[in-house]
Amino acid sequence: MDIKNLEQALKLQKDLVAKLTQNLEAARGGKTPSLEALVKDKEQALARAQAEVEATVKERDEVVRRWDERVTQRQAKLVQLQTELAEIKSQFTARKKISVGGDSVKAAKKTRAKKTTK
Numbered sequence: 001m002d003i004k005n006l007e008q009a010l011k012l013q014k015d016l017v018a019k020l021t022q023n024l025e026a027a028r029g030g031k032t033p034s035l036e037a038l039v040k041d042k043e044q045a046l047a048r049a050q051a052e053v054e055a056t057v058k059e060r061d062e063v064v065r066r067w068d069e070r071v072t073q074r075q076a077k078l079v080q081l082q083t084e085l086a087e088i089k090s091q092f093t094a095r096k097k098i099s100v101g102g103d104s105v106k107a108a109k110k111t112r113a114k115k116t117t118k
Contacts, residue, residue: 015044 003009
């Protein structure tokens with residue numbers, strides 16, 4: 001049993017103390033616990049086991065949800081990077097076609113006027 005908070009630890013301690021007390025009383029008296037006590041113990045054990053199963057299922061669902069979110073985020077990032085790569089490749093090929101075709105446009109250098117000093 002995984003103990004996650006103080007309340008669970010205290011509850012477990014109370015249950016164990018109750019069982020130990022019952023077993024000690026039965027051992028001192030030389031008697032075995034009554035059927036009612038056995039039924040009550042089994043019902044309590046069943047309730048604890050059911051609660052543990054439900055808590056474990058909740059934990060699993062939460063972990064799966066978090067992993068699904070991580071996968072979704074990573075897939076979105078992958079799609080974004082693929083789109084950016086495709087865009088860069090298309091720009092690169094477009095520039096390459098322009099320069100190979102001889103139609104490359106070079107920026108004309110502007111001639112600066114000389115500064116006159118006064």
